[in-house]
Amino acid sequence: MNLPLAGFAQIAEGLGHTLRPLLWCSATPSAQVEQQAYETIVGELLERLEQVKKGLDGVYLDLHGAMVTEHLEDGEGELLRRIRSVVGDAMPVVVSLDFHANVSPIMVELSDALTVYRTYPHVDMADTGRRAGALLNHLLAGHTLHAAYRRLPFLIPLTWQCTLTDPMRTLMEAVRSRVGGPIRNLEFVPGFPLADIHDCGPTLLTYADNQDSAEDTADALLALLVSREGEFRERLYTPKEAIAVAAESDPKLGPVVFADTQDNPGAGGHSDTTGILKCLIEHRVPDAVVGVVYDPEVAAAAHRAGTGAPIDVDLGGKSGFPGDTPLRATFLVKALGNGRFRGTGPFYAGCDMQLGPMALLSIDGVRIVVSSRKQQAADQAEFRHLGIEPAEHRILVLKSSVHFRADFEPIAARVLVVESPGPNVADPARLPFRRLRAGVRLRPMGPPFRPPPE
Ligand SMILES: [Zn+2]
Structure with a gap:
């Protein structure tokens, strides 16, 4: 391993x-x-x-x-x-x-x-x-x-x-x-x-x-x-800006990947925020895949309903993070899985995943991979487990900051880092530090940290 x-x-x-x-x-x-x-x-x-x-x-x-x-x-x-x-x-x-x-x-x-x-x-x-x-x-x-x-x-x-x-x-x-x-x-x-x-x-x-x-x-x-x-620099896109960029991209070049960095579970995110997902539905995006959304209740509901059945659920948004709420909607259960499979990309190579009951849901043109355990979306096997071939889709929304690049950059037309409410704040200058050393710049060329008054 x-x-x-x-x-x-x-x-x-x-x-x-x-x-x-x-x-x-x-x-x-x-x-x-x-x-x-x-x-x-x-x-x-x-x-x-x-x-x-x-x-x-x-x-x-x-x-x-x-x-x-x-x-x-x-x-x-x-x-x-x-x-x-x-x-x-x-x-x-x-x-x-x-x-x-x-x-x-x-x-x-x-x-x-x-x-x-x-x-x-x-x-x-x-x-x-x-x-x-x-x-x-x-x-x-x-x-x-x-x-x-x-x-x-x-x-x-x-x-x-x-x-x-x-x-x-x-x-x-x-x-x-x-x-x-x-x-x-x-x-x-x-x-x-x-x-x-x-x-x-x-x-x-x-x-x-x-x-x-x-x-x-x-x-x-x-x-x-x-x-x-x-x-050092990297542009952050709003979900709306990222959707506009993806619409202009030639589908023959492969998917446009949105890195949902602020919900990266590898950095402490809950892996269930719905900001980008809601924006995709609102803009009637014809073909997108979002994963991996951690929601054991919804995965269980999908397994009870069975493949092909509709389910009325509150998906994601359950950590109570300010600015994020569940998506209440009717989804179609497209596929089910037991969450046991092996990583195939360079990062999770050989790793035996145990993500619990998994489900693929669809709503309009958007498909959502739901798991019962948190795991960073950094391996194509997490999608193939439910029959999704990542390279065949227009937009992939991945709950990861950087690790996904090892397995997904080779198939992507472009990667955009997208900012949607979540705890893994992309710009440290926005964090309410208290205990850091005084004077440290909060990002390259950024403002120096000044400790708050006691
Ligand atoms: Zn690390």
Whole structure:
């Protein structure tokens, strides 16, 4: 699978190491991790680590890096502190992180090396695990890595972080090109801009054979990244503007994809807002597909009614997000599915999906893929499961910010990032931050953050 742990296991076993697996879990993100969940899972992990620690040479952790809990701003930093309290300071500890990690100084200090995805869409998750394995092996051979850490002075909106396009594409290449000689590993980490914490934002990490090389390279790369701040941009369309653009597009070139970024469940969205859907119906769009809408009640109603039956339901809009309401209408049930299928695109490659009962509904020219579990619309298999061939439709509305591009850009005539009410606010300058560092620009070339009065 395309997961860091899979890549790590492959390289570590190839190098002849014996693995002592402890625990692995994940969730579709939304708001803070509950304190009880954090303490239960971390408690179990530490207990298992305690049991195997005598025979260990090193520790590898497959973490995200932007975890905020009810009681901690830096969930991973605290986890590393507790792991050190079990294994001590001398044990090599290497961590792989997501591209959206908000890396804190504590995370750098308490690990021997951090390595981070370099692609968004994240098609290199397994590769990052392999890199972590190589770094751990380097440490086990007796070498030391000296780290330097820098923060960028601005946040980068999610949709501007895509590494398929500039400036991110060439910035990532520029950073990678500096590896060599005493410089062992370099990471430019764009971060998760929606977290209201002190350490939110992009960081730069350098690892070298000596501290001077690490610091000098960090300074040079930071200057390069800051010098290109003005190149970040991405237009946001209203649903109406996007429909007008799609109407002008030649159908022979493939579908026009609308990225419903503000409802992206991978970034904490509920995956059920109805803004764009209502606009499609209102404008009598002849052919559009919307997915994946999370609504277990409607999926159950469709399964009760059966294929070919009409159902009167309130679809979506159930999180109570301001400006969004359910769509009350009569839909026709076109197809049903059990939500079990395998990802086929580069991002979800090999991933066994379990989205619960699914249904394809239609209303006028619009078809809606409904699921009983939240999953980012980033793989064509999520549509084919219900008999929809994405390339054959005029408009595809995908609840995703960037990951969909891995599987859908090759079939799309155009991609438009569309703004409709939802919690994954596309422009961080509109977020009511309180705890961020004063002076950080809220987007490239944007206004600096001023903390509200106490
Ligand atoms: Zn990510």
